[in-house]
Amino acid sequence: MNSSWLKEWEIYQSLRELPADVNPVEAARITEVQRTVGISTADRSLVSALWRSIDLPGVLSANPTGLNVAISSVADAPQVNVGDVLHLSPEVTDEDVDSVFVLVTEVRDGAALLTAFSSLGVPAAGDELLTGFDEEGLRVLSLWNAYWVPLALTGQSWPVNLDTVSLVADLSTYRESILAGHGIPERLLERVGPPLDHPDDPRWAYYVREGSKLIKVVELGLKLSR
Amino acid sequence: MGSQIEANRKEAGHWLELKEAWRNLTPRSDSLGLSHDTEAYFQALTFRYFGKVLSSDGLLARFGLPSPSVKEAWSIMFRELYVRRTATGTQVFDDLFLRAIQSARKKGCGESAEAVLGFFKNQYEMRLRDVVRSWAREQMGSLGGKTVVSLDEPKKRDEHDGPSGHEVVQDGTREEDDLELRDLQRCGRRVAGEIFAEMDFMSRTCILLHALHVSLAHPLVVATLGKGKSVLFDHERRVRGEVVSRCQMEDPDLDPEGQMYLAVAAYRSLRDECERWFFSEMQSSPLFPIVMQRIPQSETNQKGATS
Numbered sequence: 001m002n003s004s005w006l007k008e009w010e011i012y013q014s015l016r017e018l019p020a021d022v023n024p025v026e027a028a029r030i031t032e033v034q035r036t037v038g039i040s041t042a043d044r045s046l047v048s049a050l051w052r053s054i055d056l057p058g059v060l061s062a063n064p065t066g067l068n069v070a071i072s073s074v075a076d077a078p079q080v081n082v083g084d085v086l087h088l089s090p091e092v093t094d095e096d097v098d099s100v101f102v103l104v105t106e107v108r109d110g111a112a113l114l115t116a117f118s119s120l121g122v123p124a125a126g127d128e129l130l131t132g133f134d135e136e137g138l139r140v141l142s143l144w145n146a147y148w149v150p151l152a153l154t155g156q157s158w159p160v161n162l163d164t165v166s167l168v169a170d171l172s173t174y175r176e177s178i179l180a181g182h183g184i185p186e187r188l189l190e191r192v193g194p195p196l197d198h199p200d201d202p203r204w205a206y207y208v209r210e211g212s213k214l215i216k217v218v219e220l221g222l223k224l225s226r
Numbered sequence: 227m228g229s230q231i232e233a234n235r236k237e238a239g240h241w242l243e244l245k246e247a248w249r250n251l252t253p254r255s256d257s258l259g260l261s262h263d264t265e266a267y268f269q270a271l272t273f274r275y276f277g278k279v280l281s282s283d284g285l286l287a288r289f290g291l292p293s294p295s296v297k298e299a300w301s302i303m304f305r306e307l308y309v310r311r312t313a314t315g316t317q318v319f320d321d322l323f324l325r326a327i328q329s330a331r332k333k334g335c336g337e338s339a340e341a342v343l344g345f346f347k348n349q350y351e352m353r354l355r356d357v358v359r360s361w362a363r364e365q366m367g368s369l370g371g372k373t374v375v376s377l378d379e380p381k382k383r384d385e386h387d388g389p390s391g392h393e394v395v396q397d398g399t400r401e402e403d404d405l406e407l408r409d410l411q412r413c414g415r416r417v418a419g420e421i422f423a424e425m426d427f428m429s430r431t432c433i434l435l436h437a438l439h440v441s442l443a444h445p446l447v448v449a450t451l452g453k454g455k456s457v458l459f460d461h462e463r464r465v466r467g468e469v470v471s472r473c474q475m476e477d478p479d480l481d482p483e484g485q486m487y488l489a490v491a492a493y494r495s496l497r498d499e500c501e502r503w504f505f506s507e508m509q510s511s512p513l514f515p516i517v518m519q520r521i522p523q524s525e526t527n528q529k530g531a532t533s
Contacts (some may be wrong), residue, residue, distance in 0.1 A: 011289070011362055015355040018282050024344025044337045046238050050346075051327055053245055055320045069351050072432050088315055090325040095332070098356065099321055101314065121363060127439065137358045144439040144520070158317045198486060199466035199493040204436065209460055211441030220519050 005122040005193065012120060016209075054209060057089045057158040080104050080112055083164040085138070086157035092217040100172055100213050102135050104154070104200055105146065105171060111221075112154050113172075115146040116213050123193035124203045129174065130191040131167050141167070143174065144207075147214050149221045234339040235523025240264045241346055245319045251308060258304065269300040271347065275354045276302075291365050298386040322349045410484060417472050421492075422499045425465065428453065431510060432462035434500040438520040440513075450512045469493050 076212055080086070081104065088100040098119045106113035118140035123130055127144040138160075171186060177185045196203050240263070247258040260268070276299040280291060294302060308315040326345035327336060335341035347400060391481065422430070428451050440447065442462065443455040451458060473489045504510050504517065 002369075007366070008359070008363065011359050014282070015279060015359060018279065018355070020348040020351060024330065024341040024348065025335060046234060047327070047337055047342050050238060050244065050323060052326075053242055054323045055249070055317075056324070057317075057320075067426055085313070087314060087321065090321065090328050095329050099314075120523060121360075133313075135313055136306070136356060137314065152259075160313045160317075162313050183230070197494055197497075198490050199469040200489065204466065207436070207439050208441075211439065212443050212499075215441060215443045215445070222445055 005120070005124055006202065008120050008122050010218075013205075057087070057156055076191060077174065080151060080154050082107055083168045085160040085162045085164060086114070086154060087160050088217065089156040089158070092153050092156050092220055093214075094212065094216045097213050099137060102157075102161065102214070103141060103167070103171075104136070107151075111150050113146055113205050114149050114154070114214065114217070116142050116210070118142045118145075118210060119213075120206070121193070124206055125193040125196040127219045128193050129170065129188065133162065133167075138162070143171070144209060145210060145214060147218045149214075150224050152224060153217055153220055154177070234343065237267070237343055238339065240267045241343070244268060245323065248316070248319050251316075258409075265300075268303075271350065272303045272354065273299045276358070279351075279355055279358050289362060289366060289455070291362055302361050303354060303357055306360050307353065310360075318351075318353065322346065322353060336512050356522045406484075407487065410488045411491045413476055414473070414488050414493075415495045416491040417469070417476060418487075418495035418499060421465070421468060421472060422496055422503075425500075427507070427509060428458070429461055429465050430500045430503055431513070432458050433465050433496060434504050434517070435513070436462045437497045437500075438517060440516050440520055444516070446512055446516065450510070465496075466493070469496060473525050493520075 084104040086102050086104065088102060093100045101117040102114040103117065104112050105115045117131070117138050118124070118128060119137065121136070121139040123140050127140045127142070129143055131139060133139060133140050170191075173185050174188055177183065232297065243260060243264045244258070247260055251258065258265075273294075273296040276294060280293060307318050311318070323346070326349045327342060330336045330338070330342045330344045333341070347422075425433070431447075431451060435442060435447060440446075441460040447458070448455055453461075469492050470489050473485060474491050477484075501521070505514070510517075
């Protein structure tokens with residue numbers, strides 16, 4: 001047997017903590033110095049060409065004039081349905097987190113309950129479920145990492161084409177069983193992680209990191225609803 | 227300086243060509259059909275990052291991973307990012323471009339081609355790290371799907387240290403009717419009671435929220451507790467460390483399994499005390515909805531299945 005979760009976490013941490021190879025801000029400083037002495041005029045058109053090449057997600061594509069686009073109203077928000085998988089735009093996630101994929105698990109009153117997929121491929125504890133999808137970033141659903149977000153923000157995402165009927169059914173079974181006080185349904189036991197209750201368990205650090213994935217979209221949602 | 231502009235244009239051209247080729251891929255494509263120059267650029271870039279990532283932190287040695295050649299590195303990247311990501315692969319470069327330009331603008335250098343291209347490379351390296359992780363899992367041939375962990379590869383540690391990470395991921399279950407265990411549980415409750423009495427509002431709240439997997443970075447948590455998220459994370463970690471060290475001091479001669487059981491008992495008891503206290507504390511009321519939503523689910527992490 002292998003400590004599969006721990007190995008994956010150790011590799012993940014090792015890789016995340018590496019410094020980046022280049023320092024773009026330093027490169028920009030050099031460009032600025034060149035510009036002040038009258039060198040280089042070609043940058044702007046080049047950056048524009050790169051920018052124009054992006055297939056922008058949802059709401060952004062309707063207003064491709066630049067970033068920090070105004071958040072659309074609920075009326076303008078694209079329809080999302082329970083079972084949709086979304087790849088959230090970097091506009092609504094922090095730049096230092098991985099690509100964020102979420103499952104829409106409920107929709108009501110102009111908001112959607114988004115449940116994040118884990119960055120790892122092995123469930124950490126009893127509130128993480130193997131999805132059955134064999135694709136990086138979509139293997140495990142973090143049932144604990146779920147927040148209500150205004151539909152206006154879910155529009156800033158790329159749709160991911162996946163058949164989630166069975167996953168949504170599993171999720172519903174899981175939730176009903178938990179709420180009824182019966183614990184994790186037996187048929188799902190093989191797909192969740194082991195219990196977590198030692199104070200020195202390395203998984204606590206994982207929950208800190210993963211827990212930050214949806215914080216920016218939650219913050220934007222709170223601002224929007226004020 | 228004209229040569230720098232020309233070099234930027236050439237490099238940007240490689241990225242645009244890759245992005246266009248990526249967009250035109252079909253599920254059955256087995257290559258990108260890039261020009262020789264562009265393919266050579268990405269082969270070299272991928273190989274360089276592969277080498278850097280694998281040699282850093284001794285990944286090659288620690289996990290016995292092979293070192294891919296230039297062509298293999300690029301082929302692994304293509305396979306992992308596209309062939310094996312049928313649902314999400316098409317957006318990889320839109321996401322990468324958007325993140326890179328966003329980062330450049332945030333740093334105030336969004337109009338510098340050098341900076342934007344630098345952020346492209348940084349983002350590419352981040353994607354490559356994901357690829358290495360996935361590839362490493364495949365190479366080790368043992369990850370994915372299993373949810374049970376074992377004590378087979380404990381980390382090196384001093385004999386006076388607490389249990390290793392590999393050990394504590396286990397649920398330290400013993401027979402519940404064991405007299406010694408009941409003593410340990412009693413001891414755990416006492417230790418928890420002592421620690422609880424010394425804890426302030428912030429510590430108690432942080433322990434409960436983290437146990438429920440509510441992020442301490444959540445804006446409502448930060449606003450209610452009036453401290454920055456890193457302060458809250460530090461605070462919470464310190465209390466958990468205190469539980470472990472107090473348990474070790476209780477009976478230094480206790481065997482590692484007994485120590486583990488005691489720490490689990492003390493931590494569970496502390497969490498329960500914090501939960502009972504939380505709902506009687508009006509200062510916590512802004513957080514009631516988040517906590518109430520999480521309580522039933524968190525119990526599954528402690529007790530596992532009952533059905």
